[in-house]
Amino acid sequence: IPYNTETVTGFFSDGPVNDIFAFLRLCVYEEDSLSYAQILRSPMVNLSSEETNAIITLSLPPFSDDSAVQSVLEEEAFNRYLRAGIFFNELKSFSRNEPLTKTVTKLWYESGYCYETMWNQTVSMYGKMYDLIFELARQSEEQNMSLASFVDSVRTYQNQAEKLEGMDIPLEQADGVHILSIHKSKGLEYPVVFICATHKGSMRDRNANAVYSSKEYGITVNTPPSAAFPDSKSNYFYQKTADLEKARRYAELRRLVYVALTRAKDQLYITNGKYAYTENAAEKYSPGGNGALESIYNVLEPVINFYLSEEYKGAKPFSVEYIPPMERTFESTAQKRKNSGAEKQKLIAELNANGTYKNAETVEKDDVPRLYLSPSHLYGADDETFIQGRKVTTANTAAALENVPYPEINRIIEESIPAAAKENSGTGDDFISREPRFSPADFGTIAHTYLEAAVKQTEPVLSNTAIAGIADNKKNLKTVLEICTEMAEEFKKSPLGKEASSSTWHKAEYPFKSRIGEKIVRGTIDLVFKSADGSYTIVDYKTNQTMNPELYYVQLACYRQAVQEMLAVPDDVKIRCVLYYLRYHKEIDITEECCRTDIEKSISSFEN
Template sequence: MIYLDLSDREERERAAATFDRNIVVTAGAGTGKTTLLVDRLVHLLLRNPSPLDIKEIVALTFTNKAATEMKVRLRERLESYPNIRLDREPGSRAEKELFRELRSLMERYHLSKAEVDRRSREALHQLERSYIGTIHSFAASLLRLYPLEAGVDPQFAEDEGPRLERQFEESWQLYLDQELSLAGARKEDWKRVLRKIRLEEVRSLAFSLCSETIQLESLKTQSREDGTAKPVALWLKKNEERAAELIQRHPGKNYKIDEFAHAALAVIREFLARGELAAGVLQEERDLLAGSSPGRVKAWSEEDFEAARDLIRVAKNLCQVDGDLARLVTALLVPFAKGLRERFLQEGWISFDGLLVRARNLLRDHLHAREELKRQFQAILVDEFQDTDPLQYEILLYLAERTGRQAGYWRQVELTPGKIFVVGDPKQSIYAFRRADIEAYLEVVQEVIQAQGGLECRLTNNFRSHAGILNVVNGVFERLIHPVEGLQPPYVAIRPPESRTDTEPRETHSLPYRKVQIRRVESEAGPLDSDRARRLEAESLARWLSEEVLGRAEILNRNGEKVLAEPKDVAILLRKLTDVHQYLEPLRRRGVRYVVEGERHFYAAQEVIDAVNLLRVVENPSDRSALVGLLRSAVGGLEDTRIYELHRAGLLDCRAVRRVGNDRKRLLSPVKELYEALLELHEEARRLPVGQAVFRIFSRIPIKLLAAISFNGEQAVANLDKVRDQAELLAREGAGTLKEIIARLEGRVLEVKEESESALAEENVDAVRILSVHKAKGLEFPIVILAGCHALIEGRGDEPSAEYDWSTELAGLRLGEYLNLPAVYLGEKRRRREREEQKRVLYVAMTRAREHLTISCAKTERGAPTSFLAMLEECLGDLSACDSPGSLQAGDGTVEFLAVTENLAVPSRRRERKKEKKEPKDWTAYADLWKRRENDYQAAIQKPVFLTPTKLKKREIELSEGSEELRRQFSGSTDALLIGDLAHGFLQRWDFRDPTDTFHEKLRVFLASRLQHRPSDSRLKVASELEEIFGAFFSSAAYRELASVQILGREIPFLTPWNGQVMEGVIDLLYERDGQLYLADYKTDRIEKSDLEKSAEIYRHQIQIYSGAVQRALKREVAGFKLIFLRLGEALEVREGD
């Protein structure tokens, strides 16, 4: 791409075409990083000297969707080059840009147009065999290339989690039976453990240890070592110094916080001296710290109070360190986790974590494999580098190592100059919960890549948002994001391209909705608690959208045209989807259609609960609780009072329909039909496979129809289909009978197991999108509403688990209320990382908007100290002092402030309708419309959906006054059709490079199986005729031509639109000669050589259809179409338009 009118043009060009240094691209939000990645790929393929084959390049992205987008864009770029005519002036703006780009590439690398075309086509041919994909798919490829070295089954299957969970459940029960039995060798150890922590907490820790990201050997070594690990000792020393400084500033013990600070210092010093807190030591300090933390006092500044609170938290956690317990639990659980991992691998499964761990181990430990792969892959491109797992960094560094070097540790790797090209934005590193590590990113970029001469290129031109939004974003984050070593990089501003103003309206007041707005909702009754404030905000947003935005607000579309906002233009972003349901009900009441993307409460969806209840009743008619749930649902449609009457009459059992007396038939009448259907299904389901049983149940009971007419109809139906799919999947995995599978589904519903709803193709759905900020990353929307900004940001819970830190190589264990010492250190490290990460989450949210950004919040009784609103007030000032309506300055940007007063009265479901005077309707136009529709329908059903060139030609001959010769030639006998089919089948398998005198034996073998049921005289006749046909063809010039070309495909089926129908056919041969594309069709017609020219007219439609289909599919011109008459050994070339 040619980067005109961009302030960062030189940076982009340097990134795309620098090959002697490794490149780190820092690409801000909306700066076109995918385009740059494609540019880099094009330069690698076309550069001189040393162009790369596309199979020598590894290009990795974060998601399958991103990988597909990159591949599609690369394909489009490579397909466009051969289609450019340099002798013609380009027309459209896109053509001019492509023309300039091609000229630039040819001049830079001294290439001819023919050479560019050749390399482009060659790359296109190999594109589907390239390594453009996700890191997990690439890791799987490496393991399959070297299964013996990696210690895996070459046909292993990848597990996203469910299979490991199931194996853990089975293995854990067996393990406990052995360990806790009277004969158990470690009964006493288990007793000591279970006196302190619950068995369920041990189970959670055991499951965490089964993840291959936990280095079990390191954990065992760590548990045996005496003393404190160096990173932890340094951290304790820093905490001691901070505590001493605080006490020096506040030397007395006048307040509770003073006492706590002294106690915290004593505990920290004890750990520094001895690495533990022995029983009875500092008991008074421990008792004090076990109490509630002190509140704020005026004598302490806010900064000192926050520092003291952090130190007190550290000291409290240190008091819970139990090294002996951690060592004991490690000894008990590590053998179990190790055994489970080995069994899982032996059964042919590898977890997603395991793919990365084993690929890293393969490259680190097997030097010959690493050396071969280094030579195979000459360039490595990585997108979203800031979201990359530290294990992935190791894989990439080992692959980028200089040939001949064999470092044993990633920090010692000596990189090949120009081999690594990474694109990322540390300001958008928000996936710490997926083990993305900003500290590891900064360490790899700064201390490895840049330290070895790597070049940083910064993309700062944003193509997404207008200047009004970008100025506010810069104004906020230049004050909010400050460099913190290992946790936060410096802020790099993003700007609109200098040419953007040419495409935007000059009168900004003509589009008043293109702005950034803070919208604070206040209650008429005064400040509210957090939960009621959220409900009030949700009601206000729904009213605002329905009355002021949708169909009323003017924005610009992608073409710069004024349009009115539609539901699909709006996205509501939430920091997390935990409370999303409070925002949905007000939208539903006001008829605002929405879709929730990324919600993981699939098993809490009402239609899923109803479906599981239905399955339970069918499987067990005596399941009263499931039956009550079904009767209360849309399937039963009964009110609670009617259900109670059935209970009183003893009719809460579908089997009652077969034994009820006349006196109770009236009570049973509302459910009689449902009860009978349930009993019929009970009998049928027992005889059917699980998948068919669930399909039959959902077909017989109208649960999908009822879901379809619900508010979330499409999503509800998709969820029911997913229930059926999950049942089938469990059955295939050997989960057991229908009863066992339903029990497992029921368990998931009861524990509200996290699972995403069934995905819809939502891009074209006209609905407001509701999604988390994390889900929105990489996306853009015309209108963005960042909701719930007043809500407290809570860190991750301290559930029992094991965690491994890549940078320090420490493993932390959480055992109920107890920890090991590294867990305290890692917990504080994670807390500091999360605090900085939330600033980046806000950045990602604010940079999703293209036209309008609303920051929505509600006024609460007590402002949350950690919230998006608190971050904004840190930059903009206290909003409570701002007039409404008013404005706030954020750097060069302006934020409009609006306070809205609402009440919590639930609006009526009945919508007010304006009284209008009724006028008589003229239905003539409607009657005519329906008549036309009926005529069109009748015409459509008379026309077959599918058509072939042969049928088309026959129809034309029948409708014309064609000669008898044409009719006879096109009708063909049964034997003639058989000869044609056999000739095509034989040539499909024939290698044109084989000696021609071998065709007799190969033809005999070919015909043996295909003519075995025909009479012997018929077999001889057919064989003789085919011998004659191929004898003529194989000695002809037409055959010799085919032997010298590159065959691209044989017997290629296709479907293509044709005048309102679907044309289907099969292309006999597709080949390339001198860089041009040709089609060929074999003909076994009996024809004279003098009649060859006439045949072109007979097959005119076929030539036109086949050529058009290839051009549409491959986006390449067809140079010619060959009609190969096998009996004559002649080929007639026809070009489209002849």
């Protein structure tokens, strides 16, 4: 039976999802032999288990054009292997400079997965997987994730019970049954609704944890079972609130049943796989009754039994039907087209003979402008390069400049670049390291973490991703952390830092969204504080090797507008905009320039 569902669980239990992410992982982590083996066995290469094992045993880099590989493969299999290798190297190079969404799109369409799901009717339901993968990539892209961070972040969904959150995207719905949870059905109406398996119960509250927490009594430790309470860990406060918690759960279950029933416009079917008549159901399951309300059917049983009782002689608002068990049957595939290369080639030949593609009209895709923008990507200068598809000024790169403070940082960044990458530098050869490297962006992340902790007067909590490139080099890691500690201390001793510490109100890493024209600008302000005179100061930390404040007029102007709107700051109250260069322990006030900046015009020129 064709179906659609918006509740996505077991994301990685589907083969296409595993294959797509295995390919993406291999583009970043070439030593990942499990991903490599999965790609070789996937439809993208379609090798047998024996052939895959033979290649993995050779311990060669992925898709090596080596005579040893050719010796373990038949000619046809070797040709598929070579074609997959060409595409792998192409995608690996493509992913270095293009956004995640474009990388995912290229992989889905050009690997053949898209057309296989269109052709092979037995796997057509996998076609919507691309929409989900694309949405995950889009969300990660908005968080400025690299490809490595993206593939690492989705590992949490490898737990088959894990649900994809925040995936309310408009999937193309085919004809069929819509499967959705009662929670998801709010506000929806269908002509026919089935509420299935209403006999199944929910998990009981047995207070099995080592501690018990309640809003009224806080956290208390559970003691071993006692004679008075043999079914649960004894806890006075748990027992005291048990009846109240039970009443809340029952009320919530009744609310959910109401939501489920009222989704049906014309017909409503309720199924119960273990029906048995319950004596005194009204006394047990009506509000205030003494029965344990454990299922949807328990909620409905009093009214159902009332109408089914012999005492009731009126018209029933429903009918009851016994459905006998049936063996599972499968639709015959005789009418479906064969999933073979010969059949596909036959179709292509017919399309070419009919001139289908030659005479087809080009469909112009609407160019939908981006709704969200990040102020940190709005640069006002022409001196820029592209990293991971994002505009980054050369001032943020690790170029060897003279008289730059903290040269140890540049040395550590340089040392983290693998030797093979240095050998290929400037040759035009593509190279992706098997080992994580320490980038200028990683250093900036760590420095920002230390500055945030200094303002909040807490201990810095480092991101594993930021230190991955130097985690194995204890000496370099210690040097980086000592430098960041020194930068934080110097900021605290500076006039700006002292003013922030003595401020009546301050926020570090302050997120915001602000509407500017037709765009929504969203970002995070490093520091904003309110002085005793009522004025506000916005501080943006920079780890650049050179000081080019003109690059950040638009960015800080966006911050300024956001602060004014969020905090309802009157026009006559001053809002300062300050860049603080951590390497130089120097602040530069760009308030006047930010006030003169036409943000909407700047955004428009940036996009054009």
